[in-house]
């Protein structure tokens with residue numbers, strides 16, 4: 009039975025998106041300057057805030073190097089002051105021509121840079137009589153019912169995830185497990201559609217992680233067991249799938265489905281948009297992950313265990329050469345001669 | 350896969366990797382005139398849990414005495430072999446005990462074996478435990494010895510020769 013905690017920690021260091029990432033910060037500054045300089049006159053005043061997973065301390069490095077930068081614009085206005093697409097058009101106008109590829113998407117305006125990264129700019133109505141915050145949804149070409157202000161408060165979400173769990177070391181295990189699972193997703197879901205979102209996985213960990221640690225009774229030293237934390241979490245996720253029935257070609261077909269709530273108002277189900285078939289794949293991949301985690305744990309040699317884990321988590325998961333998992337002796341033993349019969 | 354796993358009385362485990370087992374099995378005294386063979390056990394004490402893994406064993410050298418019912422392992426050869434591995438692994442390996450063969454199906458230690466093990470356990474090593482393996486013609490058995498106290502205990506389990514069962518079916 010091994011835990012490979014050292015290797016999990018190295019893996020975490022390798023995939024973690026550090027907040028002080030200068031490259032990303034400078035890229036953000038470029039687009040913010042453009043927004044401030046080119047925002048059309050009719051636009052309301054706005055504040056900028058950092059959002060996305062790196063604001064929540066759960067960001068990971070992208071596998072393809074295509075960094076995703078999230079910028080939130082906090083407009084000082086109510087939902088009645090402007091339509092959602094109208095507000096997004098201000099942003100689109102400010103950014104149009106900044107690169108060859110600026111697109112209005114349903115939840116944001118996306119600017120793609122040739123250098124291989126993109127910035128998603130989201131628009132919020134932040135001053136409402138009910139104190140709620142709304143995200144602008146829809147595109148210029150969308151139907152009327154697809155243009156709406158959607159209740160969503162990213163600042164509350166960031167705070168909720170960032171401050172989750174009071175013990176700071178427990179919180180670190182929480183963040184590590186989120187990052188492991190997100191990298192697992194990037195490695196195992198190759199097609200663009202059908203993968204669970206990062207925030208959906210983050211919410212699963214938020215709701216269902218059972219912190220796994222040992223406390224030494226003599227010296228109080230705490231040792232975290234990330235492999236056990238993953239095993240119990242994935243087991244819990246698999247157990248939460250429920251069977252739903254659909255009529256297909258006159259026959260009743262059953263599918264497994266799982267729901268998970270966003271941890272803040274209005275607590276939407278973050279797996280809502282996944283199709284039944286995508287759910288089947290998701291569940292199979294989770295079962296495959298659980299098998300691998302349990303198989304790794306049953307190994308006696310950490311190197312063998314890490315080889316199994318690497319298949320699930322990708323090449324950033326280290327496989328130590330066998331001798332490196334052993335203690336160092338001070339001097340070579342002096343052998344006796346021996347007699348056997 | 351031929352791997353062996355034993356539970357130690359103190360909650361730790363001993364894991365013997367396949368290459369080490371294969372090497373020892375190559376010296377089974379299956380034929381009437383096969384002589385005893387033996388060598389030393391080399392392996393890791395894991396950083397993460399202090400458990401033992403045997404990765405390597407040394408094989409008989411010409412300086413050893415090999416008889417039908419006796420094996421005298423000289424220091425020469427085996428010491429050089431150990432030192433070379435110790436250098437290669439930058440000290441991340443330990444001397445973990447001895448192995449030898451017996452011309453019997455299920456091996457039992459002789460009086461000479463037990464005396465030798467006790468003497469060995471009274472010497473000073475960096476490990477707190479030594480292991481003693483006897484390779485029989487049908488079974489491998491492992492004894493666990495505590496350095497200092499000299500306590501020796503036979504460990505449950507061990508590998509059984511597949512030939513035994515295949516013979517029966519013929």
Ligand SMILES: [Zn+2]
Nearest residue numbers: 348349459462
């Ligand atoms: Zn003997």
